[in-house]
Amino acid sequence: MPRWVIPMVIITSIIVIFEAYAFQAVKLVTKNKLIRYSWLILGGLAYVNFFYVIFTSDRSSGQTRQFQWAAGFMLLVLLPKLFIVLFMLGEDIIRYVKKAFDYFTNKEYTPVKGRRKFIAQLALGIAAIPFASMLYGIFRGKYNYKVLKYQLAFKDLPEAFDGFTITQITDIHSGSFDNKEKIQYGVDLINEQKSDVILFTGDIVNNFATEMDEWIPMFKQLEAPRGKFSILGNHDYGDYSQWKTEEAKEANFKAIKDIHPQIGFDLMLNENRYIEKDGEKIALIGVENWGKGFNQAGDLKKASEGINKEDFKILLSHDPTHWEYKVKEDDFNYQLTLSGHTHGLQFGIEIPGFFRWSPSQYVYKQWAGLYKEFDRYINVNRGFGYHAFPGRVGIWPEITVIELKKA
Template identity: 70%
Template sequence: MPRWIFPLIILLAIILIVEIYAFQAFKTISKNKFVRFSFLFLSLAVYVNFLITMLTYSRSDGQTPQFQMAVGLLLTFTIPKLVIIIMLFGEDMYRWIAKGISAISSGETKSLPSRRKFISQLALGLAAIPFASFIYGIIQGKYNYKVIKYQLSFKDLPDAFDGFTITQISDIHSGSFTNKEKIQYGVDLINQQKSDIMLFTGDIVNNTADEMNDWIDVFDKLEAKEGKYSILGNHDYGDYIDWKSPEDKKDNFKAVKDIHKKIGFDLLLDEHRYLEKDGQKIALLGVENWGKGFNQAGDLQKASANIKKEDFKILMSHDPSHWEEKVKKDDFNYHLTLSGHTHGLQMGIEIPGWFKWSPSQFVYKQWAGLYEEAGRFINVNRGFGYHAFPGRVGIWPEITVIELKKA
């Protein structure tokens, strides 16, 4: 028996249980057979569409809009059903326990109490919340750009840079875009911040350089008074698709790097630049991608060559695990690190200043927003674009503006 048969049987059993519970709840709001079978047909169509997409999907194509939509529909119709099964399974446990207690106390075996209609309807009502959220996230949420501003103070910031502003964007993922008007709105919002410099922290494409062809005339309009600088992300290396030859992959990588020049960014590949004002300077460093457990191309020591320890330093490193594993512990003192990569998983719950949660936090210690340890900061940008799931739910696309202040 092939090794994949048993996991497949388990998966199908889980899907069957989820669908049985969901259908039991749905029956409480409609006795019309046409409505009920429409519900079953729609659920089956989502699974079949996903299965066909996966069977016909080729890694050489990268993540197509069809692939992303299949994933989006699967999540939209499955996650709400998990809410239903949690509530109904919980009530089933209560019913079985009540039956057991009754049998012990009376000595008689009684029939299982019937499920309360109210519980099923309540489960459906609660499930409607994530369902509506996912629909909104796919249609509009992925364009719900938010400008998030921070003011950071440092004792050793050169006086000339007091009030210096940085706009950070990250994870464009141009291969996912479909609406030029909405993307243009996001670019205009970036320019409205009128920051001194603009920093892009990686993943300009999903996989191939040609994904950016239709968007160069949009992103080359980005403006910053003192310059625009960028680094690479893990997707920019073309590691996630099958290439016909190593030469094709190499040519694509060169083309991806050339995109940065076409849109006016200075791409830093384990390099640094000094930013100067009134005879004073700060160091801006950019490393290639470095992720915990994969694609550790970045060389922090190479990027820091010829920089003094006492220099004020801003580091661009795509994956925040680099900061957690290497940067924050380095006694060379990198004052501010700017990352992206996580997207906050593009779904979660955020109440600014009160609460922040996403499944992303189970993978990354720093997954969205500003973090500080021992006077060293990292900002993890939630990303401008989207990937895999064609939407955003609760974790909105981000434009970060950071103002540096002399403490």
């Protein structure tokens, strides 16, 4: 018997039980056969399409748009049902607890007339919220660019750089793009910030250098008077695809690195650059990807060679776990770190100044926005593009503008 048979039987059984439980709500609310059958067919199509894409896709192609849309369709159908199941299960638990209590206290159990139907109606109403949100996220939210502005003050910032501005973008993931008009709008929005420098913190593609071909003329339009600088992200190494030969993987990696000068970016591979102004200077340090538990090509010591400890330093490091485990307590004092990688998981709730939540926070300590420890800052940009799920819900694509101030 093939190894995959038992796991598939278990997964199929879980899906059937889950779907049957959610379908109870539909049966209680309506007797219309068209609605009932449509519900079942839509769910079935989502699962069949998803597993078909998984089992028939060429793994050497990495994560394709076809997979993204299959995953998006399945989540669109699945997530709202999760809310329905939670409501229906909660009602069942309460009902059976009440039955047990009445039994042991010698009381006759009397069900509340119409309660289960009311719970089903409530569950379906609540489930409509994530359904509508995900629908918006897939078709509009992924291009709902937000410009977030911060002003950061440092005692050791050179006087000449008081008011110096940085635009940070990250996680372009060009292999996911499907709307040239929207991407052009995002590029124009970056240029509208008129920052002194533009810094890109990795993941220019999903898997292959060719994904960027049609977007090179567009991203070549980005302008900054003091330069454009970049680093690599985890997806830029080709580690998420199966390659016929190691030479093919290396050729793709070289082609990805060659994209950066084609769009006018100075790619830093464990290297550094000085920016000079009025006789003073600040250091830009760019490390290759360093992530907790995988791909640790980043070499902070090598990247900082030739930099003085007393220099004001801006570190570009794709994965924020690098800051958490290696950078924030380093005696060399990296005053500001710019990262990306997390995307805020492209799903969450953010009410500025009041509340923010995303499943990403259970994986990353620094998952989105600005953080400060040991008098040092890290900004985790939520990403320009999207990946895996073809949308964004509550966690919008981000362009960060940081103004440096002399404290």
